[in-house]
Amino acid sequence: MAIRPARANIDPASHEPSIPDEGLVIRDEDWYGKELTDADRYTRYSFLDTDWTEVVNEGAVFDECTFAGVKFNASRHTGAAFTNCTFKRCTFFDTGFTDCKLVGSLFRQCTFTLFEVSGGDWSFVGLPGADLRRAGFDGVRMREVDLTAARLEKATVTGTDLSGAMLHGSNLTGADLRGSDLSSLDPLTVEFKGAMISLEQAATIATTLGWHVG
Template identity: 50%
Template sequence: MSDPGSRVGVMASTVTTADWDSGVGERRAHEGVAFVDLDLCETSLQGVEFTDCTFRNARFNCAELSDVAFINCTFTGCNFFDATFTGCKLTGSVFERCEFELLTVDGGDWSFASLRRAELGGATFTGVRMREADLTGVRCAGGTLRGADLSGALLESADLSRCDLRGSDLSALDPARTQIRRAVITPDQAVTIALALGLEIRD
């Protein structure tokens, strides 16, 4: 158990890899748990729900997660190398100092999630709902954000150069505050960006 006086908002319990392997990992729901140094490399998770949990230095390398929910969770120093999230829900979750190289996200809901200054250039997000997500300062040069609902997302100082943005909602994008050089977009999206720049479009 955690020391009740160690920090504000202490978790209900602390779980390590040994705890997970000895039975905790079989539970379908976890609430208020601190997962420390958890090794989930090459693990398959489906239909599990985590609420108000923290993950510190957890490893999700090559893990496959399907229909897993992380509601209002915090990830600090975690590694998602080559992990796959399919139809997962991460609403309100916060990522700090995490690694996302070769991460694949297919569908799901990441609305209100915070990925401030995250390195997403090697990640692929497809068909993901990211409404009002905090993407301030993200570095997604050469990455993929296709068919994403980015309405209301915070994109100030984000680097989306060479990023594949086709089919994504770019209504919240301010070209003057976001790097978009050589980003790949559709004609309809080009009109949206032109209007954001104050241009008048005529035949």
């Protein structure tokens, strides 16, 4: 059996992550417009109340890091990694992630506006209760992602691997779900009025309800 990757503080009610020594804390810094590359690597750092507005991130690696009160507004991240990280009270306005790896990361009390994700691996990510209305996810690997009670009204979640996803209590009203794996979706536990799906996806959902599709 495959070993499931660890997810940083998977339970939103779990204890706060421990604060590392001061040498690993970046606090109140202005990174406006900063350019990051694959030469930039951070492990178990804490970024506290840092301004990442218009940061251009091309391949930087962050592992087991904590981001609290960080502004990611208008930042662009391409081929970067944020693995087993915790994001708390962060703002993502007009933020884009392209082909990034966020396996095992957790988002708590964050705001997402004009949020776009294209490609990459977001498996085992925790987004319980996240307000992702009108967000865009296209071609993303999101296996076993936690979207419990998440708000996805009019979101675009296309061509995305949601196998094993936790969707209980989520709101998918008016969402575009075409091309995504909906095998884990229980239509009795989600709101999905007006959602767009393909005929193949409709057959999958019907099978979940115990119907025989001929």
